[in-house]
Structures are given as C-alpha cells and as structure tokens.
Amino acid sequence: MRILWAPWRSRYVERIDSFRDCFLCEAISQPENLWRRFLVLYRSERSFIILNKYPYNSGHLMIVPLEHTGSYEDLEEETVLDMDRLLRLSLKTLRRAFNPHGFNIGYNFGRSAGAGLESHLHMHVVPRWNGDTNFMPVLAETKVIPQDLFTTYDRLRKALEEILEGEGA
Numbered sequence: 001m002r003i004l005w006a007p008w009r010s011r012y013v014e015r016i017d018s019f020r021d022c023f024l025c026e027a028i029s030q031p032e033n034l035w036r037r038f039l040v041l042y043r044s045e046r047s048f049i050i051l052n053k054y055p056y057n058s059g060h061l062m063i064v065p066l067e068h069t070g071s072y073e074d075l076e077e078e079t080v081l082d083m084d085r086l087l088r089l090s091l092k093t094l095r096r097a098f099n100p101h102g103f104n105i106g107y108n109f110g111r112s113a114g115a116g117l118e119s120h121l122h123m124h125v126v127p128r129w130n131g132d133t134n135f136m137p138v139l140a141e142t143k144v145i146p147q148d149l150f151t152t153y154d155r156l157r158k159a160l161e162e163i164l165e166g167e168g169a
C-alpha cells in the first residue's frame with residue numbers, strides 16, 4: 001500500500017519505533033514536567049539540550065536533533081543552524097552556572113570513534129577546568145564526578161532561564 005508523503009509523520013513513526021533502543025528519543029518525548037527526571041534542559045524547534053547521564057565532567061551536555069538520525073551529512077541545514085544556536089546557548093549557560101576554564105566540543109561518529117549510541121547523533125559539550133585532567137579520553141569515557149546530576153541540572157536550568165529572560169526570549 002502506498003502512503004502519502006508526510007515527512008512529519010514518518011519522523012514521528014521513526015521516533016516511536018526507535019523508543020526501545022533510543023534513550024534520546026525517549027527523553028525528548030516526555031512532557032515538560034518530566035524533563036528534569038530525564039535530564040532534558042531545553043528544547044528548540046529542531047533540537048534539544050540534555051545532560052549526559054554518565055558525564056565526563058559536571059555539566060557535560062549533549063545537543064541533539066529531534067530527528068532520530070545518525071547521519072550528520074543528511075541533516076537539514078536549518079537543523080544544523082538550530083543545533084549551533086543551542087551550542088552557543090549551552091556555552092553561555094555553562095559559563096554562567098559553573099565558570100569553566102575551557103570546553104571540549106565534538107562528535108563521535110561510529111562505534112570505532114567511541115559513539116555509545118550510533119543511531120541518534122549528538123554533539124558533546126564538556127566543560128573543563130584547569131587541572132581537571134591532562135590526558136584526554138574526553139568524549140568517550142566516564143569518571144566519577146563530585147556533583148549530583150540533579151543538582152547540576154538545577155543550576156544549569158536556573159542559569160538558562162536567566163539568560164533567556166535577559167534575551168527577552
């Protein structure tokens with residue numbers, strides 16, 4: 001049977017189908033009152049910001065397209081722009097909340113590159129502090145962090161809201 005072309009629908013169905021395997025789709029499908037539990041910090045038209053559950057450092061964020069895809073080269077340009085906007089919002093938010101000395105930003109594409117979830121791409125944003133470590137398995141590994149995830153979430157959320165208010169958004 002032929003189905004009418006309805007990209008919004010195929011995207012929706014894809015997302016539903018991928019639930020079982022994709023914690024990112026699962027998280028962003030929650031109602032806003034459950035965002036904290038799922039560590040979703042912010043959602044825009046085409047992407048969202050979520051805390052990494054197994055952070056490399058306190059404040060380790062991920063920027064994720066709403067679309068369930070592992071193919072960066074197939075992302076629509078507007079989605080790339082939207083993610084970039086969220087990257088800059090993330091940097092501002094992290095600076096305000098934690099005053100890091102630097103950041104590592106990047107992607108792992110494919111298992112061999114260290115991706116834990118290949119089917120739904122995500123950009124890592126990792127704040128860094130002088131002396132936190134000299135060696136860099138940065139975007140792949142987990143280590144013990146001093147701050148509780150929800151405490152981190154609350155600080156980031158507060159900083160984010162202050163920034164958005166300041167921008168009149």
Ligand SMILES: [Zn+2]
Binds near residue numbers: 022023067068069120
């Ligand atoms: Zn997904």
